Amino acid sequence: METWHEIAWKTWEKEQLEAQPSLIQEAVKFLDEERRAVWIERLGRPSSACARTMVRYIHSGATPWLVTPGLSWDIAEVPSAVFMAYPAPLGNDPLAMLGLGLLWAQNRPERLQDVVDKVGVAAIWAAWEGQMSVRVGASLWRSFVAHFGENRTDAPVQKFFASVTHVDVPVPQIAWGDFPNYQAYYDQLCYGVVPHDPGGASPHDIAAVLLALHFVPTPVRSMASHLATKALEGHLLTRAWHRAVTGPQEGEQTQW
Amino acid sequence: MVMGEAQLRERMQHPVIQERLVVTPLLSDAQVKGASIDVRLGTDFILMKRSAAGPIDPMAMRTGVLDYQERARVEVGEKMILHPNQLVLGVTLEFIQVPRDLMAYVIGRSSWGRLGLMVATAVMVSPGYRGSLTLELANLADTPVYLYPGTRVAQLVFHQVDGASSAYAGAGKYTGPVGPEFSKLSWDEDWQAIQRMQPEEM
Incomplete structure (x- = not known):
């Protein structure tokens, strides 16, 4: 016979899930009891507009990402979804x-390549900016250093990755592309306008906008974060608008 | 002097950021046409709600404003309903910088006006303003109407300001927002004087 505690937990779980879409209701069934309660509680809190926008930009793979705010980075993959905090x-x-993106990729080469294809070298800076475990970006860092050299980063990032030498990870073959020229977007962020291209067009190079954000001085960082998010939203909207007007390009991802 | 299309486009390409007329993202080049720039309805809204905390006192609004408002986000492709006599604060999809020698007027599109939608009451954009524009959206008709983010909802008409030197940026109350902002009426310095002028109790 169930104790009243067990009944209470089940009732709470049922009530919480009633407000969630069927996708989530099905996905949590794959989690063990303890983890399920943790994720259900997290999923009751809305993710930030910035996080949702970034997910729209970097999402890869066939399964949806269910992103929630928490107190630290966390991930649980089940067949029908990826839970991320x-x-x-x-x-x-x-x-x-x-x-x-790094949380999803971990140190898997094909996933790292997906992330780099979308945000280039900014992925390296994201590990430091996101206060992530150094293990998460370890193999990406080694590939970056092999390709660009350590000196293309600044002191905080070098210090952050200094302990990577003790982490046993392979060095993946990553096609990095060019190092972005972020100066114009940096100037715009510091001045206090949404990064843009001539004539008011959305920035064509999101990697450059994100990299520029890293170098913005701390006193204006919060404001610059909002401006950079707005630029990312504009980039996504412009792409979607163009697609709606002209139809999808061959091979283009049209759903997130 | 009202700026024409060629002048608008020239200022939007200005190499010096401080002198540049910024309207971004510009989803369609056709938004710059004739003597104006069309702006679109953004995705963030502040819904005014009834509160048990008492009436809005513009003299003491620095705290407790959350009692009167609820924020909502409606993505492009989705819609939200605006009921008769309902006021919501919306925002332009575009972030705007008006250079210091220009000012702009926000003019609601008549097509929406004929449905009863009033788009903006604060129609002047000061020289030096930077940010998205908060739009006061009110349904004056008797029928609910849907609002669709991404639709062209107003137009900006720019004027040259002769001898302009004072800038909004830096000192203004509304500089730099990327979403709608609630009234900051209580920030007015006049309130201190008005408070001192209240009659003493007998």
Whole structure:
């Protein structure tokens, strides 16, 4: 016979899940009892607009990402979804929220390549900005250093990854592309306008916007985070608008 | 002097950021047309709600404003309903910088006006303003109407300001927002004087 505690937990779980879409109701069934309660409680809190925007930009794979604020980074993959939590205080910063991509990729080469294809070298800075475990970006860092050299980063990032030498991870073959020229976007962020291209067009290079954000001085960082998020939203909207007007391009991802 | 299309486009390409007329993201080049720039309805809203905390006192609004408002986000492709006599604060999809030698007027599109939608009451955008524009949206008709973020909802008409030197940026109350902002009426310095002028109790 069930104790009243067991009944109470089941009732709470049922009530919490009633407000959630069927996708979540089905996905949590794959989690063990203890983890299920943790994720159900987290999923009751809405994720930040910035986190949702970043997920729209970097999402890869066939399964949806269910992103919630928490107190630390966490991930649980089940067949029908990927549960991910990020540190809530960092939720309004797009470079920190890029950490969701690293969290998903871990040290798997094909996934790391997916992330780099979308955000280039900014992925390296995201590990530091997101206060992630150094293990998460370890193999990406080694690949970066092999390709660009350590000196293309600044002191905080080098210090952050210094302990990577003690982490046993392979060095993946990553096609990095060019190092972005972020100066114009940096100037715009410091001045206090949403990063843009000539004529008011949305930035064509999101990696450059995110990298520029890293170098913005701390006193204006919060404001710059909002401006950079707005630029990312504009980039996504412009892409979606163009697709709606002209139709999807061949091979283009049209759903998140 | 009202700025024409060629002048608007020239200022939007200005190499010096302080002198540049910024309207971003510009989803369609056709938004710059004739003597105005069309702006679209953004995705963030502040819904005014009834409160048990008492009436709004513009003299003492620095705290407790959350009692009167609820924030909502409606993505492009979705819609929200605006009931008769309901006021919501919306925002332009575009972030705008008005250079210091220009000012702008926000003019609601007549097509929406004919449905009863009033788009903005604060129609002047000061020289030097930077940020998205908060739009006061009110349904004056008797029928509910849907609002669709992403639709062109107003137009900006820019004027040259002769001898302009004072800038909004830096000192203004509304500089730099990327979402709608609630009234900051209580920030007015006049309130201190008005408070001192209240008659003493007998």
